[in-house]
Amino acid sequence: MSDTKQDFIAHLERLRERDRGAVAVLRRSLGFPPGAYPPAYPHVERFAAERHANDSWRLALYVVAGLYACHPKQASKKQASKTLASSLGELMRKRESGSIEQRFIALLGADAENLPVYLRQVITLLAADDISLDYAALLKDLATWLNPKADADWRDGIRQRWARDFYRALEAPTPETEPTPDNN
Amino acid sequence: MNKSFNLLDEPWLPVRLQNGQVCDLGLLEVFQRAGEISALAETAPPSLIAQYRLLLAITHRALSRSEGSWTDADRLRWYQSGLPSEAILDYLEHWRDRFWLFHPGQPFMQVAALAEAEETREKQKPWAQISLASANGNTPVVFDHSCDLTPQPTSAANVLRALLGFLQFTPGGLVKTLRSSDKAGALANTAAVLPLGSSLAETLCMALHAPTPSGHEDLPCWEQELPSVAQLQAAPRPASGPNDRYTRQTRAVLLLPDEQGQVQWLRFAAGIALADDVQAPDPMASYRVSKQNLVRLSFTEGRAFWRDLPTLLPDAEGKASQPAPVLHWAASLLANLATNEQSLLVAGLASDQAKLLRWRSERFNLPTALLLSPEGAEELRVYVRQAEEVFNDIRSIAARALAESMPESEHKDTKTRARNLFDTGSATPLYFSAAERSLGRVMDLLGTGNSSDLDKADAIWQQALLAAADTAWQSVCDALGDSPKALRAEARGYMNLMKKLKPLRPVQTNHAVAEEETQA
Numbered sequence: 225m226s227d228t229k230q231d232f233i234a235h236l237e238r239l240r241e242r243d244r245g246a247v248a249v250l251r252r253s254l255g256f257p258p259g260a261y262p263p264a265y266p267h268v269e270r271f272a273a274e275r276h277a278n279d280s281w282r283l284a285l286y287v288v289a290g291l292y293a294c295h296p297k298q299a300s301k302k303q304a305s306k307t308l309a310s311s312l313g314e315l316m317r318k319r320e321s322g323s324i325e326q327r328f329i330a331l332l333g334a335d336a337e338n339l340p341v342y343l344r345q346v347i348t349l350l351a352a353d354d355i356s357l358d359y360a361a362l363l364k365d366l367a368t369w370l371n372p373k374a375d376a377d378w379r380d381g382i383r384q385r386w387a388r389d390f391y392r393a394l395e396a397p398t399p400e401t402e403p404t405p406d407n408n
Numbered sequence: 409m410n411k412s413f414n415l416l417d418e419p420w421l422p423v424r425l426q427n428g429q430v431c432d433l434g435l436l437e438v439f440q441r442a443g444e445i446s447a448l449a450e451t452a453p454p455s456l457i458a459q460y461r462l463l464l465a466i467t468h469r470a471l472s473r474s475e476g477s478w479t480d481a482d483r484l485r486w487y488q489s490g491l492p493s494e495a496i497l498d499y500l501e502h503w504r505d506r507f508w509l510f511h512p513g514q515p516f517m518q519v520a521a522l523a524e525a526e527e528t529r530e531k532q533k534p535w536a537q538i539s540l541a542s543a544n545g546n547t548p549v550v551f552d553h554s555c556d557l558t559p560q561p562t563s564a565a566n567v568l569r570a571l572l573g574f575l576q577f578t579p580g581g582l583v584k585t586l587r588s589s590d591k592a593g594a595l596a597n598t599a600a601v602l603p604l605g606s607s608l609a610e611t612l613c614m615a616l617h618a619p620t621p622s623g624h625e626d627l628p629c630w631e632q633e634l635p636s637v638a639q640l641q642a643a644p645r646p647a648s649g650p651n652d653r654y655t656r657q658t659r660a661v662l663l664l665p666d667e668q669g670q671v672q673w674l675r676f677a678a679g680i681a682l683a684d685d686v687q688a689p690d691p692m693a694s695y696r697v698s699k700q701n702l703v704r705l706s707f708t709e710g711r712a713f714w715r716d717l718p719t720l721l722p723d724a725e726g727k728a729s730q731p732a733p734v735l736h737w738a739a740s741l742l743a744n745l746a747t748n749e750q751s752l753l754v755a756g757l758a759s760d761q762a763k764l765l766r767w768r769s770e771r772f773n774l775p776t777a778l779l780l781s782p783e784g785a786e787e788l789r790v791y792v793r794q795a796e797e798v799f800n801d802i803r804s805i806a807a808r809a810l811a812e813s814m815p816e817s818e819h820k821d822t823k824t825r826a827r828n829l830f831d832t833g834s835a836t837p838l839y840f841s842a843a844e845r846s847l848g849r850v851m852d853l854l855g856t857g858n859s860s861d862l863d864k865a866d867a868i869w870q871q872a873l874l875a876a877a878d879t880a881w882q883s884v885c886d887a888l889g890d891s892p893k894a895l896r897a898e899a900r901g902y903m904n905l906m907k908k909l910k911p912l913r914p915v916q917t918n919h920a921v922a923e924e925e926t927q928a
Contacts, residue, residue, distance in 0.1 A: 325896075333892040380890045387899035395903060 229360040232271045233298055236289060236359070239267060240296045250293035254344050258286040258370075280371035287340050287370070288363045294344065295351035299358040307365075308343075309386035311350055311357040313393025318353060328390055332383050336370045412669060413509040413564045415516060416500050420565035421459060422449040426607070432565065435466070435507070439496045442609035453755035453769040454540055455573030457600045457692065460615070461654035462572060465628040467491065467612050468620075468651055470499035477619040480740050487605070487613040487741060506630035509564055510665050514634055517571060519660035522675040525637045527585050528662075532673040534559035535567055538574040538661055540757060540764060547764070561670040567663060573757075575658050575679075581762030583659070586640050587678035593658040594647070594682055597759045599705045599713065599768070600692035601720055601731075603738035604751040614738045617650040617691060624648070628655040635660065635680055644681035650691050656682050691737075694719045695730040702730060707758040707768045712840040714772070714847055718792050720752065721778055721785030728789060735779065742776050748855065749773050773848070775855025787854050787862070791869050795843050798873050799880075801908040802839065806830050806884040809901030813894040833887050839880035846872035870912045877909055 239246045246267050253261040259268075259282055268289050272282040292298070299306040309328070316324040327349070331342040350357060365382045368374045413420075419432035423445045430449045438445065450456040471478060474495035486492065500507070509516050522528040536542035536554040543552045554560070580592035605611040620626045626649025640660050647653040659679035663671050689695065695702040696719040705719055719729040722739070735752075742750060755769035778784045810826035811817045830836075846868050853865035881902065888894040 329892040329896060332895050383890065383895055384885065384898060387895040388902050391896070391899040391903055 228271060229363050232285060232288075232363065233292075233360045235267075235271070236292045236296070237298060240292075247293045247296065250289045253286060254290035254294065254340070258283040258290075258340060261286075264289065280369075280374070281367045283370045284363055284366035287343065287366055288359055290340075291343055291347045291362070292359050295347045297351075297354065297356040298360075299356040303356065303358065305389075306356065306358050307361050307386070307389045308346070308350075308357050309389035310393035311355045312346055313390040315350060315353055315355050316390075317394055324349065332387060336372065339366075339369060411508040411511040412665070413568075414504065415507040415509060415568070416504055418509075418565065420568055422451075422569075423447070423608070424449040435500055436497055438463070438608070439466075439491070439493050439500070442493065442612065443490050443607050445608040446606065447604060447608060447611070450569060452541060452569070452573055453767045454577040454595075454757045455569045456753075456769065457595065457602065457755050458572035458576040459569070460602055460611070461576065461692075463608075463612060464615060464617070465651045465654040466500065467496060468617060469628060469631065470496040471616075472620060473499050473502075477622075480744070483613050483616060483741055484744050487610055487745075491609045491612060503630055509568055510663065510669075515662065516568075517575065517629055517655070517657055518662050519635045519640065519657065519677070519679075520662065521635065521637050521640075522660055522662040522677055525586075525677070528660075528675045528677050531585070531675065532664060533676045535562060535570075535663070535671045535674055537674065537676050538567070538659070539570045540574055540577060540767070541570075559672050561666060561668075561672040564663075564665065564669055564671060567671040571661060571663075575656065575661075576654075577757045577759075578658055579759040579762050579764065583676075583678045585677040586637065586660070587681075590659065590678040591644050591681040591683070594653045594656055594690055595693065595756060597704065597706045597757070598690070598693050599707050599716075599754050599756045599758075600690075601694060601705075602692060602734060602753045602755075604753050604771070614741055615734050617734075617737065620649055620651075626651045628652065629657050630655070639680055640678055642680075644683035646683040646685040647688065649688075653682070653690060656680060658682055689730070689733070691733045694732045694735075697728055697730075707756065707766055709758075709766065710836060712837070712844060713754055713768070713770050714844050715792060715796065715840065717772065717774075718785060718789040720754075721774075721788065722780070722782045723785065723789075724782035739779050743780060745776075747776055750776050750779055775851055777855040777857060778851060781857075784854055784857065787865075788851060791850060791854075791865075794869070795840075795873055795876075798877055798909070798912070799836070799839055802835070802877055802880050802884075802905065803827075803830060805901045805904045805908070806835060806881070808904075809884065809888060809897040812897035812900070813888050813891065829887060830884070833883060835880040835883045835887075838883050839876045842876035842879045843872050867914060870914060874909060874912050874914075877905065881905060 249263045250267060253264040259277060264286065268285050271285050272279070275282045312324060312328050327342070327346055331346060334342045368378050369382055415434065416436045417434045419434055421435065421438055422430060422432050423438065424430050424447050426444055426446050433441070448456055448459050450459055471492070474492065475482070506514055507516050508514070511520070513520055534544060534554065534556045536544040536556070536559055539554070541552060542554040544554060544556055574593075576593045576595045578593040579596045581589055583590045603611070603614045605614050628651045635657060647656060657679045658681070660677040662675040664673045664675065665671055694705040696705060696716060705716055707713065720731050720735060721729070722731060723729045738750070750773070752772045752774060753769070754772065757767040758765045775784075778788060807823065807827045807830050810829050811823045814822050814826065816822050850865045850869050850872075853861040853868070884901070885898055888898050
């Protein structure tokens with residue numbers, strides 16, 4: 225699974241370098257429910273490994289592909305702990321704006337249905353300040369978050385970790401490398 | 409009333425033999441077989457301590473009668489080769505007439521005068537009056553359905569065991585017979601401590617108080633003159649010594665047996681009040697220093713007793729604690745024995761004024777070195793203090809997080825509610841029980857005194873506190889819930905907690921030591 229995630233992100237990076245049209249298609253796919261925009265299928269579907277249409281892994285792939293296309297800036301390997309939440313925390317520290325925290329809190333409270341909408345908003349914010357994030361970690365978390373059958377504790381664990389990452393980055397002038405205990 | 413039920417012969421004292429069998433024995437047999445008995449098997453903590461105290465008073469008086477005086481060397485000899493049971497049996501036979509539970513003139517530990525006294529001759533109370541575990545008057549007790557109007561008759565042995573515990577642990581309060589209120593028993597609201605040997609004989613040698621100085625009298629109740637109503641009404645008097653304390657009739661009781669020898673009713677009045685004497689604290693009570701005051705050790709709700717363990721250990725400066733004298737007597741014996749470990753029984757009853765709260769009985773195995781050396785004790789004190797400091801950090805951070813997850817989080821009422829929420833939650837017991845799991849090993853390592861072992865103890869304790877903090881914080885997370893506001897509060901709190909715990913984070917070597925220990 226972890227290799228698949230890395231492979232998928234590597235695939236998106238290759239698209240960014242060589243296929244601007246594909247990136248535009250993926251960006252447009254964000255206007256549709258995840259996995260419901262056929263022009264995006266050629267670029268994503270083979271990673272879904274013939275799963276059914278509403279499989280959370282498949283949905284997560286489409287969400288992440290769209291988000292990446294909006295803001296194609298994958299964190300370097302040295303910044304492996306740079307999750308979406310810590311990038312947002314870093315952004316808030318830079319801008320000193322309370323509205324980012326409000327958006328982040330709204331994101332934490334989102335359900336599977338409106339999560340992509342909130343994600344798109346915060347990714348746009350990160351793109352404005354050119355702050356990178358680790359899309360592979362985001363893909364892993366979304367695969368659980370979007371799964372209606374996933375254990376509620378797992379989902380809560382992810383949200384708790386996001387909150388911790390956000391506030392840690394908000395406090396620290398340099399991102400800490402100390403890993404947080406993963407409840408998953 | 410005819411005399412019946414002599415404590416010397418009737419089986420009433422529950423004991424556990426070395427083979428694990430539990431049975432009831434009379435006093436004569438108890439002393440004859442003191443080497444075969446591993447411990448008393450009483451299940452009610454107040455009665456358990458009171459029975460040991462009764463046996464200690466008998467042993468002390470018997471030895472005073474046969475030996476006059478003795479030294480630690482004598483005690484060591486008895487510890488190793490058995491108590492002089494002949495002398496004790498002879499003593500008991502000498503006082504046989506004072507050991508009848510039912511006796512028209514001198515019933516054991518009772519006041520026959522209540523049958524004639526104007527204030528009590530017409531009144532009787534249910535026997536549950538002297539049963540600390542029973543409901544009576546307006547005191548409800550969970551799981552107990554005693555009824556004052558129709559008390560269930562109980563056996564003589566049972567009422568006797570209840571009486572012993574009651575006289576030692578009764579809280580002070582209203583009595584309204586002969587005196588409006590009366591003083592507390594010697595061990596009211598106390599966690600009494602007793603060093604245990606591998607047999608009853610060893611326990612009695614270890615906890616035996618020093619010989620009574622010549623020219624001074626310290627008599628147990630059966631050697632004193634029969635209490636009169638005038639004595640019951642007299643001003644409180646301090647104990648003349650441990651024998652008096654261990655057997656003081658702090659309430660006047662007269663059991664009223666029925667034809668089958670069972671007890672349903674009794675007469676009851678104020679007893680021979682025990683005056684406090686700061687100069688002569690109870691031999692089994694320990695005190696910790698709190699804000700320049702000495703506080704007697706008791707059982708506090710939800711507080712694991714090991715947090716007070718340093719109070720039982722020697723304190724070179726006397727600034728932190730005042731251990732029970734009985735531990736000092738045990739230590740003087742232990743200094744000449746090649747034992748690595750010493751068992752301590754901590755048992756008793758906690759009460760708040762006249763309200764009984766809880767009873768408890770715990771047993772700890774402490775390295776002998778800690779009981780003998782103030783330096784070793786100081787090490788443990790530091791560790792326990794560290795556990796308390798980490799806990800206080802968790803508590804204040806958690807209360808802050810809980811308040812932040814509520815509306816009007818800055819309001820002082822919200823903060824109070826948040827603190828209460830934390831205090832009534834599961835974080836506290838989880839934290840201290842998680843830390844306690846490593847305590848035994850840590851104490852063993854402290855006991856050896858080797859510097860490498862001290863390093864190991866350090867590493868293990870820090871690991872234990874980190875794990876305990878983690879467990880406690882998880883329960884705080886559960887209490888917080890999963891609203892975005894709560895997640896924000898949790899994340900902020902967690903970061904603060906991580907900062908506080910940083911000093912405990914193991915450097916590589918410490919971690920390796922702890923890992924190695926875990927695998928061992």
